[in-house]
Amino acid sequence: MANQIVDLKKELYPVSSFCSPATMIMDRSLHKAAYLIAKKHGQLMTNKPTDISLDNFTMVNFSPELLNNFLNPDGALRDIYVENTSIKDWENILDIFKKSDFSINYFIDEIESNLPANVSSLFTNSQNSVRLQLKKETIIINTYLFLNDQIEFDIDPRDFVTEEQHSVIFEFLKLLSDATNKTIILCEENSADTPFLILLPDKNVYISRIRF
Numbered sequence: 001m002a003n004q005i006v007d008l009k010k011e012l013y014p015v016s017s018f019c020s021p022a023t024m025i026m027d028r029s030l031h032k033a034a035y036l037i038a039k040k041h042g043q044l045m046t047n048k049p050t051d052i053s054l055d056n057f058t059m060v061n062f063s064p065e066l067l068n069n070f071l072n073p074d075g076a077l078r079d080i081y082v083e084n085t086s087i088k089d090w091e092n093i094l095d096i097f098k099k100s101d102f103s104i105n106y107f108i109d110e111i112e113s114n115l116p117a118n119v120s121s122l123f124t125n126s127q128n129s130v131r132l133q134l135k136k137e138t139i140i141i142n143t144y145l146f147l148n149d150q151i152e153f154d155i156d157p158r159d160f161v162t163e164e165q166h167s168v169i170f171e172f173l174k175l176l177s178d179a180t181n182k183t184i185i186l187c188e189e190n191s192a193d194t195p196f197l198i199l200l201p202d203k204n205v206y207i208s209r210i211r212f
Helices: 002-012 027-040 087-098 119-123 163-180
Strands: 057-060 078-083 103-108 111-113 130-136 139-144 150-155 184-188 197-199 205-208
Touching (some): 087 150, 150 163, 163 184, 163 197
Antiparallel strands (some): 139 150
């Protein structure tokens, strides 16, 4: 499997640029991109969070301190998932975030580019790394655009300078919920089947009793 991931990284970044400075500055998400490519090619099992029971969760009112332990830097990213999505969901997401306090940047092979007017064209570029970046304050939220039927964003705990900034994540989750009217899952990296937090379309928040 290790050799497969190396090959997948080379598919994402051509050999001529594999160790370029532009690639090196993206080390925080390089393994995430390789993972997503592996899912695209059917080489990894895709987590299925849609069947998760709320039996082991407690409904809470969100407060920034809820994420204190969850966002302790440990070298791994944190993921945000939305299942069973469509191009229409992506159109709604872009519309909502364009009106928000989050900046939107679009990259092809880590070169900043103009965001296409046609959202469906975001998913037709199979030869390049395509990344959408949403940012507020010091917090960067990335997604690699390979699949339109599952939304997967990643965040880096190292981006958070203060506990108060944890509220930025909840703001992001609520905007995502408004755009899709679907269940939003916050979890550790590549762990959609064991969420830490679930935000339902009715805006009720549930925290895992096992992991909190």
